[in-house]
Amino acid sequence: MSTVETITQVAEAIPKALKLRSADEEKADQPKEEYRYAHLLPVFPQDEHYDPLVPFEHVDPGLRALSHPNPRSFLDNATSIVQLTPHLGEEVRGVNLAQLDSDGRDQVALEVARRGLVVFRDQQDFIDRGPEFYLEWGRHFGRLHIHPTSGHPAGYPEVHLVYRDESSTFNFEQNNSITSTGWHSDVSYELQPPGTTTFFLLSQPTTGGDTGFTSQVAALKKLSPQFVAFLKTLKAVHSGYEQADYSRQGRRGGVVRREPVENVHPIVRKHPVTGEEALYVNRQFTRYIVGLKRQESDAILRLLYDHIDKSADIQARAKWEPGTVVLWDNRITAHTAIADYVETGQRRHGARITPQAERPIPAQEGLDLTPPDRRPFYYQQL
Ligand SMILES: O=C(O)CCC(=O)C(=O)O
Numbered sequence: 001m002s003t004v005e006t007i008t009q010v011a012e013a014i015p016k017a018l019k020l021r022s023a024d025e026e027k028a029d030q031p032k033e034e035y036r037y038a039h040l041l042p043v044f045p046q047d048e049h050y051d052p053l054v055p056f057e058h059v060d061p062g063l064r065a066l067s068h069p070n071p072r073s074f075l076d077n078a079t080s081i082v083q084l085t086p087h088l089g090e091e092v093r094g095v096n097l098a099q100l101d102s103d104g105r106d107q108v109a110l111e112v113a114r115r116g117l118v119v120f121r122d123q124q125d126f127i128d129r130g131p132e133f134y135l136e137w138g139r140h141f142g143r144l145h146i147h148p149t150s151g152h153p154a155g156y157p158e159v160h161l162v163y164r165d166e167s168s169t170f171n172f173e174q175n176n177s178i179t180s181t182g183w184h185s186d187v188s189y190e191l192q193p194p195g196t197t198t199f200f201l202l203s204q205p206t207t208g209g210d211t212g213f214t215s216q217v218a219a220l221k222k223l224s225p226q227f228v229a230f231l232k233t234l235k236a237v238h239s240g241y242e243q244a245d246y247s248r249q250g251r252r253g254g255v256v257r258r259e260p261v262e263n264v265h266p267i268v269r270k271h272p273v274t275g276e277e278a279l280y281v282n283r284q285f286t287r288y289i290v291g292l293k294r295q296e297s298d299a300i301l302r303l304l305y306d307h308i309d310k311s312a313d314i315q316a317r318a319k320w321e322p323g324t325v326v327l328w329d330n331r332i333t334a335h336t337a338i339a340d341y342v343e344t345g346q347r348r349h350g351a352r353i354t355p356q357a358e359r360p361i362p363a364q365e366g367l368d369l370t371p372p373d374r375r376p377f378y379y380q381q382l
């Protein structure tokens with residue numbers, strides 16, 4: 001036996017003799033620590049089916065706050081209010097959302113409509129109250145949407161979850177795209193898409209996983225008046241078909257709880273409370289502009305998507321701290337997950353409460369929103 005072999009054998013024998021074990025071996029043997037929010041992990045029951053959504057009348061809570069003598073009085077005890085950017089976003093500390101009464105919640109709706117995005121810090125109380133409370137909170141802002149394909153906590157289909165850890169993901173699958181950003185307004189294919197939306201993280205990576213937001217009001221204002229005047233005459237088809245197909249291919253959780261729909265929305269919509277006009281197209285769900293030729297529709301949508309993607313001067317990032325609850329108005333903003341942390345394998349677990357609002361109001365009065373007879377052959381995702 002050579003000297004080298006002898007040394008190797010001795011070196012291997014020492015840890016065994018001393019019962020030295022690697023950190024990984026130690027970890028594998030320890031009982032797994034119960035995850036605090038294990039009861040809120042996503043489930044995808046295969047037998048869950050819902051009928052098509054029926055139209056309902058939405059009265060926006062922000063409207064009630066308009067007639068309040070001081071519609072920002074819910075912020076009276078705030079310890080800090082910071083405007084995140086000139087065009088959208090506000091960060092509030094020192095206000096306990098969970099303790100707001102109906103009047104305070106109306107004011108929140110108005111504040112979110114005005115700032116597009118409001119980041120509330122120190123909301124552990126809200127998060128700890130659990131799913132029954134989340135639903136009660138959300139119902140104040142509109143009829144709660146049940147997502148057709150995403151995961152939800154067992155027994156709470158109205159709570160839409162995003163989830164990723166080292167061994168599983170139900171979001172942010174690799175789709176061979178150079179970037180993971182995907183600006184969108186949530187479920188814009190519904191006839192009555194969401195308004196005041198609440199989202200928070202139950203578990204977050206040590207860094208990364210921010211959420212990006214942009215103002216669709218500012219995006220519209222940056223365009224020339226002539227182009228805006230033309231856009232106001234246009235409407236587009238938004239589709240839930242590809243999202244459903246994706247699940248039917250066995251991806252995400254592999255469920256489709258409600259048959260997908262397509263709906264026609266104005267390209268420029270008007271907010272029912274503030275009267276502000278906003279661009280309402282997004283790469284994820286908008287498919288084509290009704291009545292235009294294929295190349296015209298593709299060119300205009302691409303231009304608008306590029307504008308939304310690139311305009312960092314009207315974007316803000318919500319950086320998550322434990323206990324942060326974020327509200328955005330889906331009618332006048334777009335947002336994107338930022339999947340920059342995925343290589344770390346760290347857990348990110350988020351919950352969204354998604355109240356539906358009014359059918360989008362066209363900025364141009366009287367715009368005919370009758371759906372086209374049939375889908376043109378050039379139907380595609382840009
Ligand atoms: O995970 C995020 O940061 C955002 C996810 C998202 O787009 C949503 O839940 O609506």
Ligand SMILES: [Fe+2]
Nearest residue numbers: 184185186335
């Ligand atoms: Fe979203």
